[in-house]
Amino acid sequence: MSGPRPVIRRLAIVGLGLIGSSIVRAVAHHLPEVAVTGWDADAGVRATAAAIGLGKVAETLAGAVNQADLVMLCVPVGAMAGVAETLAPHLSPDTIVSDVGGSKESVLASLRTHLPDAVIVPGHPVAGTEHSGPEAGFATLFHGRWCILTPEPDTPEAAVAAVAGVWQALGARVERMTPAHHDRVLAVTSHVPHLIAYAIVGTASDLEQVTESEVIKYSAGGFRDFTRIAASDPTMWRDVFLNNRTAVLEILQRLQEDVTMLQRAIRWGDGDALFDLFARTRAVRRSIIDQGQDDAAPDFGRRHD
Numbered sequence: 001m002s003g004p005r006p007v008i009r010r011l012a013i014v015g016l017g018l019i020g021s022s023i024v025r026a027v028a029h030h031l032p033e034v035a036v037t038g039w040d041a042d043a044g045v046r047a048t049a050a051a052i053g054l055g056k057v058a059e060t061l062a063g064a065v066n067q068a069d070l071v072m073l074c075v076p077v078g079a080m081a082g083v084a085e086t087l088a089p090h091l092s093p094d095t096i097v098s099d100v101g102g103s104k105e106s107v108l109a110s111l112r113t114h115l116p117d118a119v120i121v122p123g124h125p126v127a128g129t130e131h132s133g134p135e136a137g138f139a140t141l142f143h144g145r146w147c148i149l150t151p152e153p154d155t156p157e158a159a160v161a162a163v164a165g166v167w168q169a170l171g172a173r174v175e176r177m178t179p180a181h182h183d184r185v186l187a188v189t190s191h192v193p194h195l196i197a198y199a200i201v202g203t204a205s206d207l208e209q210v211t212e213s214e215v216i217k218y219s220a221g222g223f224r225d226f227t228r229i230a231a232s233d234p235t236m237w238r239d240v241f242l243n244n245r246t247a248v249l250e251i252l253q254r255l256q257e258d259v260t261m262l263q264r265a266i267r268w269g270d271g272d273a274l275f276d277l278f279a280r281t282r283a284v285r286r287s288i289i290d291q292g293q294d295d296a297a298p299d300f301g302r303r304h305d
Helices: 018-030 043-051 061-065 077-090 105-114 157-169 179-207 221-230 234-243 245-267 271-290
Strands: 010-014 035-039 070-073 096-099 119-121 123-125 146-149 173-176
Touching: 010 018, 010 061, 018 035, 035 061, 061 077, 070 077, 070 157, 077 096, 077 105, 077 234, 096 105, 096 123, 096 157, 105 119, 105 179, 119 157, 123 157, 146 157, 157 173, 179 221, 179 234, 179 245, 234 245, 245 271
Parallel strands: 010 035, 010 070, 070 096, 096 119, 146 173
Antiparallel strands: 123 146
């Protein structure tokens, strides 16, 4: 999607965790002409954000969104409805409301319920780390990553272009799709992989006593990478699974069928079936690297000195 430079001059960031604090840092670096005010419901987070110099931090939500051209909701998807309800009396008619949530149908429904007359451009930057909190953010988080926008059909194009322009200025590549399509795609590429990681690490934890701590002691690369994913923010991922349950359950059902096929191949010694699947999945990995979505360096770019 192409668009003009953003017309946003005053930006409010609601939620100063990894994504929110990264937006603050990225805007300061790439869009220094934009005035940013942050706010978080947690007084401790606000104090930390102010202490580390994370720009202007308001003490109230009303103070943060006052005269904002764009309000970016960077809170867990399960908190969107409550924040929108609190925000409603303080929102100017011309203010654009966007978000960074990992599920879009539920978020759009929540925002539309409490902000029926607002201009809403839901969004999802497909970027992050396993860390959380205002100290975890960094300005380059969105460089070369996708940001998916899921506006309603009647959303003013100028508003969509303004939000897209902000993300492009922060280094992201912007795509547009329907909320339902987003939720199905992300269930495959993000949500179910996280669920698998949580399950595997949980199983290993349950087996720790049985294996006399050898699961942790002898963690190989595969398990180690699962633990990185499983270290992600538990509140955020709890809310994602509960709010995208239809798509997640659909993909889980397909996964169960594929795992059954693998069980059968192993049981019957069908090496050809296993090899064909592994060759196909290896090609997927190469495609991800070719599209610049991961590091081609050996061992995922880890340092070994």
